[in-house]
Amino acid sequence: MVEFKFRHGLREHxxxxxxxxxxxxxxxxxxxxxxxEHTLPAGSDGLIDxxxxxxxxxxxxxxxxxPVDEADDRGIVNVFDQGDGPITNFITAKETP
Incomplete structure (x- = not known):
């Protein structure tokens, strides 16, 4: 499982x-x-880095x-900034079962 440690920037926003x-x-x-190169469809899971x-x-x-293969810690990174529009246009919180 991927574990992200706080590095720099903001903890939340x-x-x-x-x-x-x-x-x-x-x-x-x-x-x-x-x-x-990978192309992953809308609806894919992501983690905020x-x-x-x-x-x-x-x-x-x-x-x-x-993640492409989360068990192997393989994935891609996408970056969204204010020029792209509000972050809520690109991600939504994952619902828990």
Whole structure:
């Protein structure tokens, strides 16, 4: 299981926290650590890696790790900033059963 430790930036913002499981509302694309490109559909699970306030034009920025194979710690990272729109356009809190 992936464990995220607080590194820098904000611990929470906009109702979301570092390490929180989320559902991706948009398709995710990117390369894993082996440089293999993946396209993951909307509805995929994600984990909030960092929340940062960067200088303009980025502003509030969320980095989301989207697992390809969580048991093997393989995944991609997508970054969303204020220029993309509100973070709630891209993620929603994962409902617990």
């Amino acid at each position: 906009s109702g979301f926290k570092i390490g929180q499981r989320v559902t991706m509302l948009e398709q995710g694309m990117g390369c894993d650590h082996d440089d293999v 960092t929340i940062e306030m960067l200088p303009a034009p980025q502003g509030l920025t969320f980095t989301i790790w989207i």
